[in-house]
Amino acid sequence: MSEAVAAASYRTRKGIWSVLILVILEAALVISWSAGFVGIRFAIDHAPIFLILLWRSLVSGLLLLPFALIMGPAMRWKDAFSQMLFGALAMSGYLAGFALAISYGVPTGLVALIADMLPLAVAILSWPVLGQALTARQWLGSLLGMAGVLIASGWSLNMGDVPLWAYGLPVLGTLSLAMATLLQKRSPTSAMPVYQSLCIQCLSASAIFAGFAWHEGAVLPVLDRGFIGGILWLVFVATFGAWSLYYIALRKSSPARVTAILYLSPPVTMIWAWVMFGEPLSFAMAGGLVVSLAGIIIVARSQKPTHAA
Template sequence: MSAPASAEPTSRSTSSWVTAGLSVAFVLAWSSGWIGSRLGTQAFTALNLLSWRMVVLCPVAVVILIITTTPRPNSARRMPAGWKQQVLVGLLSQVVYTWGAVAAVQYGVGVGTAAVIAALQPMMTGAIASLILKETVKKREWTGLVTGLAGVALAVSGDLQGGAAPAWAYLLPFTAMLALVAATLIEARRPSQRPVAERLSIQVLVGAIVFVALAAVTGQFVGPHLSNGDFWVTVAWYVVFSITGGYTLYWVVLRRTSATRVGTLIYLTPPTAAVWAWLMFGDTLTGMTLIGFAVVAVGVALVFLDASSKKV
């Protein structure tokens, strides 16, 4: 009778390591989005780039939906349960969030400035989750959230700027941040039982419809840029790292942890993006960036190393 008792701690330990590994992979994939914004907006508009990103993924999304939603014989034809929620989540996370973040860079907002604004997400998520989801956000976790935000500000302080973009452009990353908070809380409040691949496919199709329509109306759906290697490299970068990696891991980690914790991981993405930029573009990693990275790590540790906190 002693075997089950000893197996339970081992199972929990294994699950913790899996969650940790998924969290690291998520940070790497999500931070790549800032690099994609820099690669893409140097020569292309946000709508043009995001439209083709979704179009490339549409055939895959359709195949996944056909496989996962094969109707049963004599069953009524109706929208599968949970699809309406995924349409809303897709509008918020794939349309409002991605366009707001990429367009902000296009209109002159510094990547660092946009990252700081986007890094308000964990604070907003923690505050709202404690009210709506009844998640217990302890003093130690709040300390970690504040510390993490301060670390992000330090890490990207060299890229903070003022006056380089119109005032309204700074509303774009703020709106994007609020949209991702809303999508996170919707998914956390009513966790979908549908496969992650199916949910993400719905979101991709929603994004494709909206972006292609907007790009076509504004005359920005041009191409395909078959001869432009930089364009397709950027599209592939977004498809592989941002959508396939970033969003998939975001929803998986959310299911395994909590809205507050998955939001806290966002703090690690701007400093990680700085390392990406150092490796890819030769950007300088300043002492302040490294100090900020260390402060962020302390903030995240305060949230995640609280062994008594549980997912609600």
């Protein structure tokens, strides 16, 4: 009897530790996921935006390159070309969209909220790309999500220092990432390990950003501690840290739970921006956040789960 009690006690302690580790992992994921927005907001005080995006992508790609070449498998040009296309959409379009919005003064937390509406963008683009019409629940969730963004952005529009069109930049970036997501579902090429696909996407994005950075006036890094610190933050915390934690969380939990956890990144980003940069908070932003997240959850739960090949 005592052995049975001891075994049950051991299983209970093991279960508690497993839950605690998962909660810590998920908290780290939310913080690192929010770090990309905060890192961009910090780095724009030290360098032009496309120079920041160029060196974030280039350093990330070069650090991944030895793993991509040595660990294999051997890459085919057909697969590499597809990843270059996805990099142009998912990396260049997405990063440029939200980074430019932040550089023009759109509140960092609002940008994070719009960028977190990826499930809505995927649902909206599924009809023209995949021929999948939106269900009634998806329409409801999409309308709620957009209403929440309008509520949250209505307050910041009163600030008067941000051009109106700048609010469309993170929307375009999110649509670009959604398009890349849908095209990857349609792609006939074999799946690559994440370190290979991320390497190719980062390097192809850096080539695109190099052209824009040259047009801005410089492609060489700024020898400034703020710039170097910002790039290291974006590479190791926002890129490697966030994506590594994302895949570890997927292994230890369900995709639905991980997706739901990531919905916490906009409020965390808003708090970071308030603490670090003095970006004001408001009841309108908080209310819009709640409405948008409700819409996103409705859309995410109404989508059919996809299974990896």
